[in-house]
Amino acid sequence: MTAAAPTMLPVVNEMGEADRRALRSARIRGAVIAALGLLCFGAASGTMDVNATFSFWLVTQGGEAFTVATSVGVLWILAGVASGVIGLTQLWKGPAFPWRRSLVILVPLYIAAIVAALLNGKVANMTNVFAGTLEYAVPVSLGAFAGILSERSGMLNIAIEGKFLIGACAAAISASIALTITGNAGLALAVGVCTAMLAGVMVGFLLAWLGIKHKVDQIIAGVVVNIGAIGITNFLFLRVLGKNTWLNTPPTIDRIKLPILSEIPVIGPVLFSGTPYLYFTLAFMLFLTYMLFRTRWGLRLRASGEKPSAAGTVGIDVIRIRYRSMIMAGAIAGLAGSYLSLASAGSFQMGMSAGKGFIALAAVIFGAWNPIGAFGAALVFGFSDAIQSLLSILGVDVPPQLLNSVPYIVTIIVVAGVVGRVRGPAAAGQPYDQG
Amino acid sequence: MKRLRRIIRPAIVPALAVLSAFLVGSVFMFITDIENLKSFPQDPTGTIVAGVFNIGEAYYALIIGAFGDPSKIFAAIGSNDPKVIAAAIRPITETLVAATPLIFTGLAVAIAFRSGVFNIGVEGQFIMGAMGATVAVLALRDLPSPVLLVAAIGLGTLTGAAWGFIPGFLKARTGAHEVITTIMLNYVAAQLVLFGLRSDFLRQPGNDAPISKVLSTIVRVPLIFDLPAIRLHYGFIIALIVAVLVSWFIFKTTKGFELRAAGFNLHAARYAGMSAGGSIILAMAISGGLAGLGGSFEVLGTAGQMTNDLSAGFGFNAIALALLAGNRPMGIVIAALLFGALRTGGGLMQVKTGIPLDLLVFIQALVIMFVAAPVLVRSIYRMNPRPLDEGSPV
Numbered sequence: 001m002t003a004a005a006p007t008m009l010p011v012v013n014e015m016g017e018a019d020r021r022a023l024r025s026a027r028i029r030g031a032v033i034a035a036l037g038l039l040c041f042g043a044a045s046g047t048m049d050v051n052a053t054f055s056f057w058l059v060t061q062g063g064e065a066f067t068v069a070t071s072v073g074v075l076w077i078l079a080g081v082a083s084g085v086i087g088l089t090q091l092w093k094g095p096a097f098p099w100r101r102s103l104v105i106l107v108p109l110y111i112a113a114i115v116a117a118l119l120n121g122k123v124a125n126m127t128n129v130f131a132g133t134l135e136y137a138v139p140v141s142l143g144a145f146a147g148i149l150s151e152r153s154g155m156l157n158i159a160i161e162g163k164f165l166i167g168a169c170a171a172a173i174s175a176s177i178a179l180t181i182t183g184n185a186g187l188a189l190a191v192g193v194c195t196a197m198l199a200g201v202m203v204g205f206l207l208a209w210l211g212i213k214h215k216v217d218q219i220i221a222g223v224v225v226n227i228g229a230i231g232i233t234n235f236l237f238l239r240v241l242g243k244n245t246w247l248n249t250p251p252t253i254d255r256i257k258l259p260i261l262s263e264i265p266v267i268g269p270v271l272f273s274g275t276p277y278l279y280f281t282l283a284f285m286l287f288l289t290y291m292l293f294r295t296r297w298g299l300r301l302r303a304s305g306e307k308p309s310a311a312g313t314v315g316i317d318v319i320r321i322r323y324r325s326m327i328m329a330g331a332i333a334g335l336a337g338s339y340l341s342l343a344s345a346g347s348f349q350m351g352m353s354a355g356k357g358f359i360a361l362a363a364v365i366f367g368a369w370n371p372i373g374a375f376g377a378a379l380v381f382g383f384s385d386a387i388q389s390l391l392s393i394l395g396v397d398v399p400p401q402l403l404n405s406v407p408y409i410v411t412i413i414v415v416a417g418v419v420g421r422v423r424g425p426a427a428a429g430q431p432y433d434q435g
Numbered sequence: 436m437k438r439l440r441r442i443i444r445p446a447i448v449p450a451l452a453v454l455s456a457f458l459v460g461s462v463f464m465f466i467t468d469i470e471n472l473k474s475f476p477q478d479p480t481g482t483i484v485a486g487v488f489n490i491g492e493a494y495y496a497l498i499i500g501a502f503g504d505p506s507k508i509f510a511a512i513g514s515n516d517p518k519v520i521a522a523a524i525r526p527i528t529e530t531l532v533a534a535t536p537l538i539f540t541g542l543a544v545a546i547a548f549r550s551g552v553f554n555i556g557v558e559g560q561f562i563m564g565a566m567g568a569t570v571a572v573l574a575l576r577d578l579p580s581p582v583l584l585v586a587a588i589g590l591g592t593l594t595g596a597a598w599g600f601i602p603g604f605l606k607a608r609t610g611a612h613e614v615i616t617t618i619m620l621n622y623v624a625a626q627l628v629l630f631g632l633r634s635d636f637l638r639q640p641g642n643d644a645p646i647s648k649v650l651s652t653i654v655r656v657p658l659i660f661d662l663p664a665i666r667l668h669y670g671f672i673i674a675l676i677v678a679v680l681v682s683w684f685i686f687k688t689t690k691g692f693e694l695r696a697a698g699f700n701l702h703a704a705r706y707a708g709m710s711a712g713g714s715i716i717l718a719m720a721i722s723g724g725l726a727g728l729g730g731s732f733e734v735l736g737t738a739g740q741m742t743n744d745l746s747a748g749f750g751f752n753a754i755a756l757a758l759l760a761g762n763r764p765m766g767i768v769i770a771a772l773l774f775g776a777l778r779t780g781g782g783l784m785q786v787k788t789g790i791p792l793d794l795l796v797f798i799q800a801l802v803i804m805f806v807a808a809p810v811l812v813r814s815i816y817r818m819n820p821r822p823l824d825e826g827s828p829v
Contacts, residue, residue, distance in 0.1 A: 219614055220803070221804075223553075223555065223751070223803075224800050224804045227751045227803070228801065228804070230793075230796060231797030231798075231800055232793075234791065234796065235467075235791050235793035235796070235797055238791035239790065239791050243469075244469065358619065362615060365612075365615075399633075401627070401630035402626075404626050405623045405626040408620075409619070412611070412616050412619045412623075415605075415612060416609045
């Protein structure tokens with residue numbers, strides 16, 4: 001950088017091109033946010049007397065409800081005030097202002113106001129919305145963890161969608177077979193999950209083998225796996241499962257309510273009475289974060305992804321790490337697939353992943369290749385999906401296709417770096433030549 | 436002799452790939468033939484023989500469905516009855532009809548590959564092009580037919596080009612990975628089509644299904660043969676012409692050279708003074724335009740109206756095509772004919788033996804895998820589609 005200037009604010013004629021661009025975009029951002037605030041006040045003036053009621057199940061679904069009632073206008077005012085404050089602060093502080101953190105306040109306020117305005121007086125059960133958010137977020141974040149594992153080690157993993165499908169199909173079929181043979185639901189479920197993970201492992205190994213040994217372009221290999229997965233699962237569904245429905249009736253996984261924690265009002269029914277997958281996801285998120293950033297294993301993995309040549313010089317076996325991470329990623333993705341068929345839908349349906357594998361990739365980028373960030377991103381996507389269900393259930397007159405498009409459009413916005421450009425592992429996708 | 440070798444050499448690997456893929460597919464057919472396998476414990480050899488026989492029956496249906504029934508062809512020779520002739524040539528014309536959109540979409544993918552961009556969004560660009568053509572026809576229906584046809588196709592192409600422009604622009608300006616943006620835009624396009632088809636302007640009156648008003652009564656791409664139930668239209672001929680044009684553009688023009696240079700090495704191209712961002716955007720726009728062109732012809736020539744399952748997986752087929760053909764336009768035509776044959780024949784196969792079409796999708800994936808593995812070992816890794824063989828690539 002240039003000679004360190006002791007002042008906080010950059011002196012304009014000493015700034016480089018990048019600094020000038022940063023200052024300009026900061027100013028634009030501040031102005032836009034402040035202007036949005038003014039719009040909010042405008043919206044507030046017309047809606048002061050429209051009700052906005054949000055209800056939460058207190059302890060059990062269908063039991064007592066706890067409601068928060070305000071008016072839509074109030075929500076707009078809140079959003080407007082927040083926008084004004086944040087926008088002006090951004091203008092004043094310049095590029096140094098951590099505006100991304102302010103989104104945590106801004107976005108929920110705006111969403112609350114917009115949703116309330118759309119609902120136009122109807123009561124919205126937020127517990128269901130949050131529970132739906134988590135349900136959507138589980139497979140997406142598991143897929144994102146798989147993506148993080150592989151990409152951090154230097155392998156591009158486009159095939160998460162395919163692994164979802166294969167895992168879902170394998171889980172459904174094997175669990176059904178196990179159920180028919182043994183009659184034990186718990187065992188059947190275990191068999192289903194393990195088969196799904198095994199299938200994911202095999203696919204991950206195939207991808208690693210193609211990409212490392214044969215230096216096949218990893219994107220092409222990923223696309224191939226996705227096509228193959230769609231083809232073979234559709235084929236199996238139509239040819240085998242259509243006629244032999246006993247092969248597609250796995251036992252369903254019940255939700256597990258954690259003893260004391262699920263009694264916590266409002267939060268309990270949402271967070272602590274989910275499927276085992278939810279708990280695993282949360283636990284794995286913490287575990288993966290710890291492993292990636294606090295252990296030697298994680299350091300070696302990240303080195304393989306950032307600068308494999310340097311890692312190789314120090315004696316790290318980059319090839320082996322990449323194989324292993326792809327295999328692990330495959331297992332996790334297969335697990336996520338089993339969630340789709342065993343917990344979410346109860347059986348295997350054609351194309352049931354509906355693009356969640358690609359949304360998982362977006363969550364990886366959105367979350368800056370960090371498990372916790374990816375989980376947060378998955379929550380955002382899940383929330384938009386849940387809101388769409390809520391609005392359509394309550395009969396709000398918004399075309400469903402528009403709402404259906406939201407996760408995809410949000411993904412594009414995220415990937416295009418509107419929320420800021422994040423840098424991925426530098427060597428991702430480049431084959432490594434162990435010299 | 437050398438000339439012959441030049442043509443055959445690049446075809447060996449793809450041919451072997453197709454063969455190997457079919458072998459694996461046959462195994463799958465065998466092991467999922469559950470009714471047959473049930474008799475395995477009692478009569479193993481009989482089961483295997485029966486299984487092989489079933490597979491043979493399936494492939495026979497595939498070939499007949501794609502190219503024609505010999506008995507019907509015999510009857511047609513020398514006959515003057517249009518119905519008999521139609522029955523004889525129906526399979527092969529259906530194959531050509533199925534191949535037409537594949538040629539367009541395959542070219543779209545190939546030109547993007549050659550420029551170093553992965554256009555996975557061909558499916559979305561295809562249906563957006565079809566939508567554009569549909570809207571044009573319904574909005575401008577009072578124009579004389581030839582003008583309306585050209586205008587509709589033109590608008591469809593532009594719509595597809597715009598849909599391809601978006602991810603290209605995003606990649607050039609923000610570095611957004613085009614694989615994700617194009618795939619997302621596919622889903623958005625599908626939703627847009629659904630939305631449009633439910634609107635009163637487009638929807639067929641009195642029907643809740645997402646189908647548009649019938650377009651073929653207003654205008655349609657002219658048919659080549661005036662025989663009953665023969666659908667082959669001039670879109671096929673146009674597709675062949677476009678393939679030649681694309682080949683000329685890529686290999687014989689400066690702009691095409693710039694695109695290929697960007698595909699080989701973006702940094703070197705930029706160093707040589709070519710605009711890297713411009714190449715990406717141009718490639719994606721052309722690619723989208725080609726896909727949109729295909730969509731326009733599909734809705735105006737083959738389908739006759741816009742439905743929400745118009746494309747039915749063309750996108751991924753196109754990628755398979757382009758890879759199989761080594762991103763060569765002429766190879767794409769051949770590969771498109773092959774895939775068209777598979778689709779048409781597969782339909783008959785499904786009817787006769789109950790084996791779902793999706794097996795062929797799986798076989799296609801295997802084909803790509805077999806092609807991609809040894810070939811790409813030879814080439815420089817990353818975005819290079821194929822090293823220049825000895826002589827001109829055709």
